[in-house]
Amino acid sequence: MSRVAAIGSWTELACYALVGVEVVDASGPEAVRRAWEELPEDVGVVLLTPEARRSLPGLLLPRELLWVVTPG
Numbered sequence: 001m002s003r004v005a006a007i008g009s010w011t012e013l014a015c016y017a018l019v020g021v022e023v024v025d026a027s028g029p030e031a032v033r034r035a036w037e038e039l040p041e042d043v044g045v046v047l048l049t050p051e052a053r054r055s056l057p058g059l060l061l062p063r064e065l066l067w068v069v070t071p072g
Contacts, residue, residue: 002044008052029055
């Protein structure tokens with residue numbers, strides 16, 4: 001079974017933790033890239049804040065998982 005994770009600012013993603021999403025607080029491009037690269041293999045869906053998405057050009061496609069950008 002796959003898990004859901006979210007990467008970005010805690011203040012934007014805290015509400016997702018209430019429904020069981022693993023929230024990774026990552027502020028700034030380096031922290032976002034590190035969080036993306038360290039995602040566990042059992043994560044199947046990733047929620048990204050708009051800022052986090054902009055920090056990951058070219059890194060999203062090689063992964064075989066579903067990712068979505070949260071409303072900004």
